[in-house]
Amino acid sequence: MSKELIRLSNCTMAFDGEVVLNNIELSINDKEFLTLLGPSGCGKTTTLRIIGGFQKPTVGDVFFDGVRINDVPPHKRSVNTVFQKYALFTHLDVFENIAFGLQMLKPAISKEEISSRVMEMLEIVSLKGFERREVSSLSGGQQQRVAIARALVLRPKVLLLDEPLGALDLRLRKDMQNELKRIQQTMDITFIYVTHDQEEALAMSDTVVVMDGGVIQQIGTPEDIYNEPKNAFVADFIGESNIVDGIMKRDGVVEIFGRSFKCLDGGFAPDEPVDVVIRPEDVDIVEVGEGMLTGTVTNITFKGMQYDIIVDFRGFKWLIQTTDLSPVGARIGIKIDPDGIHIMKKSHYSGMFGDYSSYSAEYDDIGDASIEAEEEPEDDL
Amino acid sequence: MRRRYLAYPYVLWMAAFVVAPIAIVVVYAFTAKGGGATFGNFAEIVRSAPMLRTFARSFWLSLLATVVCLLIGYPMAYVLANERRGAQRVLLMLIMLPMWMNFLLRTYAWITILEKNGLLNRLLGLLGVGPLQMINTQGAVVLGMVYNFLPFMILPIYSVIVKIDRSLLEAAEDLGASPLAVFRRVIFPLSLPGVVSGITMVFVPGVSTFAISKLLGGSNSGMLGDLIEMQFQGTSYNPYLGSAVALVMMVIVMVFMYFMNRVGDGGQEAMIL
């Protein structure tokens, strides 16, 4: 699994002068499941389209197996794509959709071979018996499988998937995640997967590439990305995080709110200001006297498995997940083990994330109504 | 909101002015000139060679016009659908603008161009050709129909092509289709509903047209429309025979539309636009 298959070398992409990809360096190994993860507009789909051959980078090179392929059109790459909304041909049935690519092969292959290869694919995606169905009569999950089969039947070395589960409901999505992983292992090829859903990325990938603003923020295994985020953006985008300002006193000791905490990180300059990430589940609640810090509970939400509580520490609010209920207004102490504290270098994302002062901010979509009032009075022609 | 009675007055109106007139046409078609039920009107059509020729001519000329419209209109719709949004808007406006001008005036324009001493013959004369007999020919009738009905072919095809999802074309390309194959295997089949409604929207008014043939065609280019008009308004007043001709035409057109709709199901949706 270590052989490099695809390499993007200092790729930059600009549309009408607007930079959507900024100097991307990315190496993708053979047979790995790699996920491009980020919010919309982060450049993940553009990266995928460059690999697929639908777009050429403004600057930089794309290599496939060591060969530069910038100018190779999509159908000459041994890469196939599963499109966002499937892009199935509605005028063709399931069989004809999957057979489409095979019929385009030059030199042509026999009808029998096409048929047997289509049938084989239908089996792999668990759609046996559906070959004569109209694609419009299929459910979202089934259409998804047809799209995957149609791309895989050409036996590409790499399958590109552009938010393939976005249109499915939650339950189906979970099933399809397992299904995709199974198909990838069955076919034994590289999958490059684009999503904005961090859970999906963590569950399926060998490697996760976190992107924002056209820049790769971090590349790593799901565990690395979660446990060792490189900056405040990654820490916030993947899971819940309390991010606070700290000062690195020396290796293994960080000062937060004027108190020293033990940690496992090192390699910073003495007294370097840093961002400190503390995951909500890594905080233990203890008696006030025994705690490293003392705070007041201001909000409680029951989440089934645990309570999400908001605790005020000198005006800075943390999210803590706990199985013990402490009522609103209670004074509590907290304890954090050294491996629960993660230190990050300061970046331009510092201070933007990781504060739960406005916890209800998850509902921040409501505030748009005020725009209406700005409308100018109608000026008649 | 169950206020069904709101539609009752209009239902009565339709009964009086939509259903009743057509019922009268049907009754007249089976009525002899002197009164009494008869198949004689249809027999007269079948026995009359000029009338049969008019039927054949009407279908033949409007078929020609439909084919020409399709040959000109499909590429135009395709070019239009690929244009930038702003250019698309302007071109669409340009195509629709003449439709809002009275069709008689548009047809008159061609008389002045095709006349014996008309503009086109003058131009040809400069090149040492002609003068050619262009007005009062069946070709002029076809030209008139193409000119009048071309937008009806372009618009439905355009509206279908422009809605084809780009990712479908990319998918086809990704699966190894050459540009020609993308067109043949994806774009064209998907545009068929538009083609079907375009054909219907040119062919049906073409068959029944009467003013165009009267203005541009000669004495031997009379169409079904002229035949019907003559029986109702014109010199040979005979509404019984006229009704029979109208009925036969209506049935043939209905059968045609039925088959067209079967070829490109969903075509009707595009027709209403």
Place this chain on the structure above:
Amino acid sequence: MRDSAKRSPASRVYAALVILFLYAPIFILIFFSFNSSKSNVVFSGFSLRWYRELFGSRSVLRSLYTTLEVSVISAAVATVVGTISAVGLFNMRRRVRTPLMFVNNIPLINADIITGAAMCLLFVSLGSVLKFQRGFGTLLIAHITFNVPYVILSVTPKLRQLDENLVDAALDLGCTWLRAFRKVIIPEIMPGIINGAMIAFTMSIDDFVISYFAAGSGAQTLSMTIYSMAKRSVPPTINAISTLLFGAVLLLLVVINVREFRQGEREKKLKKSK
């Protein structure tokens, strides 16, 4: 679809040729409408002679007035009747609605000449019983009959988009049904109504065939006057009429487009401020 790769110079030339084909005849008419002589081939000097002649002609002015009258009245009636009927039809059971909608569509699908001839027969046979002649009244009835379907077709989709609970909410808040209809349904489906009214009006203005059969010799619309003016040779006043009509349509289009453009700009601004 929109594919920039397919915007070749050849395709541009093709589009230009098609547009030229559509416009050349119209521009020739316009050009020669200012000719001082009768010729449609040789331009012998600028003059407004044909416009003067046009406006001096009583029959032209009379028929223009008839056209406007029948178009305005029939479009107005069709808009009211069509909107109310669309609501009624929409609430009918499918089994009843489907055949009624089919009948509603007959005047649209049927060839004009058949609609016209059929109406002609009806009016002539009714007229012989009730002692009346075809004229403005029958013309108006015919126009209303072919206009209502356009209004229904453009209002019905808006009704389908209407949230069913809207009316219930209005009733719940104490509206009478009629008030709810006026205050809730009508504003919601207004774009469809306006669209329908505009289609109806233009269809009326443009119609020749059905008017020709329905009005007999009792009334004359502009189209009918134009038709009777030149069955063989084209009098230059036709050029003048064409120019004026083309100008009117062009003006209308520009007004509509400027309006839409301004609206679009406003929406863009709004989006940006978000």
